[in-house]
Amino acid sequence: MDTPYQNHIDKDEFNYVYEPAEDSFLLIDALEKEIDFLRKKNPLLCLEVGSGSGVVITAFAMAFPHCLCFCTDINHRACLMSQSTASHNKVFLECVNMNLVTCFVDKKFDVLIFNPPYVETESNDCLSNGIVASWAGGIKGREITDKLLDMVPKILTDDGIFYLLLIKENIPEEVKEIMLQKGFQANLVLERKVKNEHQIVIKFYR
Amino acid sequence: MKLITHNMLTSKCLKGVVTGYPLAISATNIKVTEVDFNPDFIVRIIPKIDWEVFWKAADSIGHSDGLPQTVESKLHDNNDFLKKVHRVLLEVEIDEGHLTCPESGRQFPITKGIPNMLLTEAENKFAMLLKSANDLYHEVFAPMPRQI
Numbered sequence: 001m002d003t004p005y006q007n008h009i010d011k012d013e014f015n016y017v018y019e020p021a022e023d024s025f026l027l028i029d030a031l032e033k034e035i036d037f038l039r040k041k042n043p044l045l046c047l048e049v050g051s052g053s054g055v056v057i058t059a060f061a062m063a064f065p066h067c068l069c070f071c072t073d074i075n076h077r078a079c080l081m082s083q084s085t086a087s088h089n090k091v092f093l094e095c096v097n098m099n100l101v102t103c104f105v106d107k108k109f110d111v112l113i114f115n116p117p118y119v120e121t122e123s124n125d126c127l128s129n130g131i132v133a134s135w136a137g138g139i140k141g142r143e144i145t146d147k148l149l150d151m152v153p154k155i156l157t158d159d160g161i162f163y164l165l166l167i168k169e170n171i172p173e174e175v176k177e178i179m180l181q182k183g184f185q186a187n188l189v190l191e192r193k194v195k196n197e198h199q200i201v202i203k204f205y206r
Numbered sequence: 207m208k209l210i211t212h213n214m215l216t217s218k219c220l221k222g223v224v225t226g227y228p229l230a231i232s233a234t235n236i237k238v239t240e241v242d243f244n245p246d247f248i249v250r251i252i253p254k255i256d257w258e259v260f261w262k263a264a265d266s267i268g269h270s271d272g273l274p275q276t277v278e279s280k281l282h283d284n285n286d287f288l289k290k291v292h293r294v295l296l297e298v299e300i301d302e303g304h305l306t307c308p309e310s311g312r313q314f315p316i317t318k319g320i321p322n323m324l325l326t327e328a329e330n331k332f333a334m335l336l337k338s339a340n341d342l343y344h345e346v347f348a349p350m351p352r353q354i
Contacts, residue, residue: 102219103323
């Protein structure tokens with residue numbers, strides 16, 4: 001999987017939108033590891049929630065030219081950046097300024113990708129829709145993730161796949177248990193220790 | 207916003223709105239951008255879209271010319287038909303305008319091609335208030351056995 005061209009982005013914009021970092025690249029590497037599996041699935045519609053700079057969904061769109069890619073972000077500036085990253089890399093991307101997936105009809109997406117705000121913070125910190133929303137995860141760094149988990153069964157097609165990035169502090173075992181209750185199996189795709197963070201990417205499927 | 211996206215958007219996130227679908231389109235600026243034509247993709251996407259909603263949306267922005275009101279599988283071999291669907295579904299783009307919730311009349315602006323489906327702070331507060339009131343109601347009344 002190629003890393004999208006990003007030099008078009010004005011660096012000052014990263015005061016408002018999360019700048020691609022190790023977690024973003026781990027997610028791209030995880031999707032690359034899944035490429036043969038995903039090619040066999042031949043997904044039609046893919047959605048990234050909280051796309052920020054748009055680097056992950058653009059990388060996906062470049063690798064899967066026959067899949068239509070969508071993204072949402074609660075931050076309007078992130079939506080604009082995702083859109084421009086996609087167009088600079090000449091891929092199709094539809095972007096909607098939305099809270100998670102609350103305004104999509106059910107059972108359309110074959111692939112769902114989420115790099116959530118995972119940092120442990122006070123509960124109130126995760127109510128913003130600016131740059132803070134890109135990292136502040138509330139209690140256990142899981143408040144936003146848990147909200148999305150509840151929506152996953154409805155947003156995915158019956159054989160849809162969900163890729164989620166977490167850190168150890170988010171207690172991935174608990175997340176797996178929550179998803180198991182909803183009928184999803186879990187596989188670890190990739191993990192990496194970066195500075196003081198242990199990041200992992202999990203794949204959920206029915 | 208392309209019509210493929212419109213076909214999948216609802217305003218059911220608004221409290222009191224049941225289906226919120228389809229949203230009405232008001233367009234003040236429409237762009238057409240070229241997208242690579244992939245007939246196989248169009249054949250696969252047709253069963254996934256709500257055709258009636260797609261046709262009416264196309265008609266409401268003046269792009270339904272040559273698009274049949276109902277779709278039959280024999281059309282899947284017709285390249286002209288697939289090209290037309292490709293154009294209206296993926297190339298026509300609402301750049302500026304707004305979407306309107308069919309139940310509440312609430313408008314969602316579209317700027318630079320991006321629909322803003324976020325609720326206002328007041329709408330969010332109201333939704334949270336309604337949820338707390340609902341939780342409280344269930345906490346107080348649900349444990350009580352019904353007596354007649």
